[in-house]
Amino acid sequence: MTPFLKEHGSLLRTGIISLIFSGLILAWITALNVSVLGVDILRQSFFPFLMSIGEVNISNFIQRLDVIAVMMLIIGVFFKASIFYAASAVAVYRLFHMTSFRKAILLVGTIIFLSALVISPNSSHHLQEGLISDQWIIYLPFEITIPVLLGGWVWLRNKFNRERST
Incomplete structure (x- = not known):
């Protein structure tokens, strides 16, 4: 597992x-x-x-108590983003059999940074894009296409590894 x-x-x-x-x-x-x-x-x-x-x-x-609520939201978003970032780096490291975990962290960080710049330059544009076009541009590839492709890749890799070992 x-x-x-x-x-x-x-x-x-x-x-x-x-x-x-x-x-x-x-x-x-x-x-x-x-x-x-x-x-x-x-x-x-x-x-x-x-x-x-x-x-x-x-x-x-x-x-x-607004200050406490805002701090809770900021800390929650920070931890959520950190967990997603770490999970993505571990997934890339293990899936592509990279030699260095630092390279996986750098690669994922670069992809996140560049996609954040390309998707929206500011918060109001981010909200507008999220309500209109990102449902097809972001959600479809990141929630359906990429997981299905990666799942197929893992399945094929495991199948070929089992065939080689027998």
């Missing part, structure tokens, strides 16, 4: 538990946002969590 797992049998159980746990957290946050803001404001808001946090007022003492 993978050398990063100590117990191979726990992979499916851990994945299902994490999906259920994160789904429950997202459902709870969404229900909280609906109860605080209402459906109409929730649909129009770009960051409903930030608007919900702005409504906190405990005895006119604990207020303005």
Whole structure:
């Protein structure tokens, strides 16, 4: 399976538990946002969590928790991007049998940097592109085409390795 797992049998159980746990957290946050803001404001808001946090007022003492919410969002995005970056570098390193992990990190980082420059130069352009054209330009290749091609490549490589060993 993978050398990063100590117990191979726990992979499916851990994945299902994490999906259920994160789904429950997202459902709870969404229900909280609906109860605080209402459906109409929730649909129009770009960051409903930030608007919900702005409504906190405990005895006119604990207020303005916006800074904490923004810091949580920034830290969350940083960790999410770091995990995706590291996973991509490990995948490239292992899939292409590279000699150095540093080269894989540099290659993936360069691809991410150049694609970020090409896709959108600023935040408003990013939002416009994401709503209009990126659904076909980005999502189709990155969520369907590339995983299918890589899965086929791994399957063929494993098939040829098994045939050579027998």
